[in-house]
Amino acid sequence: MDTTTVPEILSRTRKLIEPGLHRAVDSLSMELRPLASYHLGWIDENGQEIGGDQGKGIRPALAILSAEAVGRPAETGIAGAIAIELVHDFSLIHDDVIDNDTKRRHRSTVWALFGIGQAIILGDSLNSLAQRIILDPKLIGIRTFKEEDTPKLLAAAKCLADATSAMISGQALDMAFERISDINAASCLAMEAGKTGALLGCAASIGAILAGGNEAQITALERYGVELGMAFQAIDDILGIWGDPAATGKQTFSDLRQHKKTLPIAIALASQNKHVNELAKLLIAEEINEFDIERAAALIEECGGKTMAQAEAKKRFETSLGVLEKVGFEPKAKDELVDLAHFVIDRKF
Amino acid sequence: MDTTTVPEILSRTRKLIEPGLHRAVDSLSMELRPLASYHLGWIDENGQEIGGDQGKGIRPALAILSAEAVGRPAETGIAGAIAIELVHDFSLIHDDVIDNDTKRRHRSTVWALFGIGQAIILGDSLNSLAQRIILDPKLIGIRTFKEEDTPKLLAAAKCLADATSAMISGQALDMAFERISDINAASCLAMEAGKTGALLGCAASIGAILAGGNEAQITALERYGVELGMAFQAIDDILGIWGDPAATGKQTFSDLRQHKKTLPIAIALASQNKHVNELAKLLIAEEINEFDIERAAALIEECGGKTMAQAEAKKRFETSLGVLEKVGFEPKAKDELVDLAHFVIDRKF
Numbered sequence: 001m002d003t004t005t006v007p008e009i010l011s012r013t014r015k016l017i018e019p020g021l022h023r024a025v026d027s028l029s030m031e032l033r034p035l036a037s038y039h040l041g042w043i044d045e046n047g048q049e050i051g052g053d054q055g056k057g058i059r060p061a062l063a064i065l066s067a068e069a070v071g072r073p074a075e076t077g078i079a080g081a082i083a084i085e086l087v088h089d090f091s092l093i094h095d096d097v098i099d100n101d102t103k104r105r106h107r108s109t110v111w112a113l114f115g116i117g118q119a120i121i122l123g124d125s126l127n128s129l130a131q132r133i134i135l136d137p138k139l140i141g142i143r144t145f146k147e148e149d150t151p152k153l154l155a156a157a158k159c160l161a162d163a164t165s166a167m168i169s170g171q172a173l174d175m176a177f178e179r180i181s182d183i184n185a186a187s188c189l190a191m192e193a194g195k196t197g198a199l200l201g202c203a204a205s206i207g208a209i210l211a212g213g214n215e216a217q218i219t220a221l222e223r224y225g226v227e228l229g230m231a232f233q234a235i236d237d238i239l240g241i242w243g244d245p246a247a248t249g250k251q252t253f254s255d256l257r258q259h260k261k262t263l264p265i266a267i268a269l270a271s272q273n274k275h276v277n278e279l280a281k282l283l284i285a286e287e288i289n290e291f292d293i294e295r296a297a298a299l300i301e302e303c304g305g306k307t308m309a310q311a312e313a314k315k316r317f318e319t320s321l322g323v324l325e326k327v328g329f330e331p332k333a334k335d336e337l338v339d340l341a342h343f344v345i346d347r348k349f
Numbered sequence: 350m351d352t353t354t355v356p357e358i359l360s361r362t363r364k365l366i367e368p369g370l371h372r373a374v375d376s377l378s379m380e381l382r383p384l385a386s387y388h389l390g391w392i393d394e395n396g397q398e399i400g401g402d403q404g405k406g407i408r409p410a411l412a413i414l415s416a417e418a419v420g421r422p423a424e425t426g427i428a429g430a431i432a433i434e435l436v437h438d439f440s441l442i443h444d445d446v447i448d449n450d451t452k453r454r455h456r457s458t459v460w461a462l463f464g465i466g467q468a469i470i471l472g473d474s475l476n477s478l479a480q481r482i483i484l485d486p487k488l489i490g491i492r493t494f495k496e497e498d499t500p501k502l503l504a505a506a507k508c509l510a511d512a513t514s515a516m517i518s519g520q521a522l523d524m525a526f527e528r529i530s531d532i533n534a535a536s537c538l539a540m541e542a543g544k545t546g547a548l549l550g551c552a553a554s555i556g557a558i559l560a561g562g563n564e565a566q567i568t569a570l571e572r573y574g575v576e577l578g579m580a581f582q583a584i585d586d587i588l589g590i591w592g593d594p595a596a597t598g599k600q601t602f603s604d605l606r607q608h609k610k611t612l613p614i615a616i617a618l619a620s621q622n623k624h625v626n627e628l629a630k631l632l633i634a635e636e637i638n639e640f641d642i643e644r645a646a647a648l649i650e651e652c653g654g655k656t657m658a659q660a661e662a663k664k665r666f667e668t669s670l671g672v673l674e675k676v677g678f679e680p681k682a683k684d685e686l687v688d689l690a691h692f693v694i695d696r697k698f
Binding site: 028029031032094097098116117118120121123124125127128129131132135136147150151153154157158161162164165168169171172173175176 | 502
């Protein structure tokens with residue numbers, strides 16, 4: 001592994017998608033353009049240009065590397081990279097409304113600043129724009145796809161729509177989990193496969209689909225993305241309870257305060273440990289005080305929630321790298337996919 | 350014209366889409382299925398099956414007739430009809446949140462009953478499902494499309510995504526209108542072309558696209574739908590101010606109370622009438638009393654808002670029927686499209 005090259009990979013792929021992403025936002029109507037530009041960190045709430053934090057750009061990087069991995073130029077993956085980025089943004093904007101989150105990356109969320117109606121309509125417009133771009137890349141100035149590429153575009157659009165749909169179902173299940181306590185590791189993993197895995201799986205294969213990679217390559221890349229997403233999510237779940245607030249930017253025991261039912265909790269609740277009933281009672285309580293929160297976190301650990309979630313993350317991560325070895329890929333792009341996977345995981349531990 | 354046959358047309362097309370629509374809803378996750386069934390009027394808020402009012406089904410009927418109009422069986426249009434219906438439902442569910450509407454067809458709206466988060470996620474899921482169905486009709490058991498039909502599916506998916514995008518932009522513009530008074534007939538018509546025209550244009554042509562109709566046929570059908578939608582909307586705008594509450598189910602002067610800027614208002618505000626300033630002041634007022642509302646309605650009429658909106662509706666309606674005469678269509682389906690157009694308009698005058 002060589003994660004020192006990852007900033008270079010991300011910088012290169014970001015530069016590749018920037019012109020098209022700007023053209024995509026420019027294609028929005030006058031009312032929606034400033035909202036999108038704000039969400040993307042291009043302007044502040046007064047419309048002034050800022051060179052802000054725009055996210056790591058992992059998903060578009062995966063899309064571009066997946067085109068290169070099947071031996072085609074990076075440019076082949078750009079339409080997929082931009083579409084994935086827009087779907088990701090759509091989901092963040094709507095999720096912030098649903099989860100009542102007022103801050104994202106230290107900035108006010110779209111709904112907190114402009115209202116719920118504007119956030120709904122902006123999310124809807126980005127989702128729709130993503131579909132349009134993948135169905136007709138000319139929309140953002142990409143003219144390399146010819147008539148004979150129609151099946152590739154259709155397959156890419158299906159990949160995107162299926163992943164979007166799975167992501168939405170995962171979010172719906174996550175919302176349902178907040179109201180119930182009868183969950184186990186399997187149902188939680190199914191939720192996370194939808195909420196996090198599906199779009200990463202699509203990101204890691206859509207470039208290869210557009211590039212005309214073979215079925216074994218596409219399947220392996222998708223699996224790599226799904227498993228990487230699941231590993232990432234398991235670690236995120238651990239940090240959501242035991243993460244250092246200085247590193248995560250969240251409160252201590254953040255997920256417990258928000259009544260989220262994440263993987264460590266699901267594992268603990270389904271364990272045979274004698275403390276399970278006590279834990280369930282603490283988690284069901286409408287109001288939970290500091291003492292109870294600390295006690296709940298300790299019980300989750302006692303019931304194996306932390307170590308088993310760590311084991312799950314490790315297993316998923318190894319699977320994600322393993323699938324890349326079983327199929328032929330262009331070596332440099334494959335190495336970069338491996339580097340990127342380490343980067344995604346390492347920064348979270 | 351023979352609008353007596355319209356209930357038969359609508360009943361026939363509803364029966365055609367019903368199995369697929371049920372399969373579509375069945376494909377949703379367990380959390381989303383009851384919400385969708387509630388919105389569609391299949392179950393009540395307690396989950397009990399009801400044979401409620403499910404809407405007229407104009408859009409799916411247009412989609413199916415458009416396949417028949419180019420000489421293919423009704424079945425060819427079913428995937429398009431269902432996708433259009435789902436996009437329409439998605440837009441209603443999100444618009445109800447945005448417009449803060451608690452009732453639709455005398456039932457509580459989804460957000461009013463289940464919360465804003467659930468309404469957002471349900472709308473998102475139906476939008477995504479619509480795209481998936483048109484990209485892969487097998488999803489709802491339609492197996493008539495073969496590999497050589499890929500370009501038709503791609504074109505239909507583009508039609509749907511473009512119309513969805515235009516509809517969302519129209520809604521964004523409509524929201525912006527509530528905050529500004531500097532609008533004229535042209536900007537209002539542009540908004541309504543997006544908000545209402547685009548999806549009707551897609552509905553009226555997507556079946557023909559799936560059926561492999563020629564370009565002249567597809568263009569004419571789309572124009573027929575757009576113009577019919579604009580005619581419908583102009584009449585809806587007139588009824589939104591001067592409609593009889595007993596017939597519309599809304600309050601008197603409903604749109605004025607909601608600060609909506611519809612076509613009659615846009616026309617009146619852009620007129621040279623000496624009362625324009627008085628009207629503008631009344632419309633800007635945060636609080637508007639009964640006396641002022643009546644005065645505003647009278648001034649809009651005085652400024653030509655009502656007669657010119659009526660003229661616009663008439664012109665659009667005639668254009669919509671006119672375009673059908675310039676291209677060759679299967680006569681029975683064309684006659685039914687004409688009947689349907691009369692029905693859409695007649696019930697609103």
